[in-house]
Amino acid sequence: MDEDLAIIAKNTRKEEIKNFFIKHKKKIYFLMGLILLTIFSTFFYLDIVKKQKTEIANKFIKASINYNLKEEAYYSKEFKEIINSHDSTYAPLALFFL
Secondary structure, eight states, X not given: XXXXXXXXXXXXXXXXXXXXXXXXXXXXXXXXXXXHHHHHHHHHHHHHHHHHHHHHHHHHHHHHHSXXXXXXXXXXXXXXXXXXXXXXXXXXXXXXXX
16 A cells, blocks of 8 residues: 555656646746856857957067067057056056066
8 A cells, every 4th residue: 555655656746847847848948048048158258358368469479579669659559559458467568568
């Protein structure tokens, strides 16, 4: 008798879980989509930030290697752009270079 009740309770729990997923299917899909969108957006944002940092680094390296006093106005403009980018590494370096 106890075995029959245990089997019935087990089947009831399975049906309750199944009914829960059927009843809230749209909410579950929406939540999963929102989580995936958040993950992809985060990776996309981090990729853009990484590209911007490499662009600033290349700009600083190019300006510091090719620096000459004859074209000082051009290079000071380049360094000011780097300073205005507010990069934590290259903005202070460009400021000290000037």
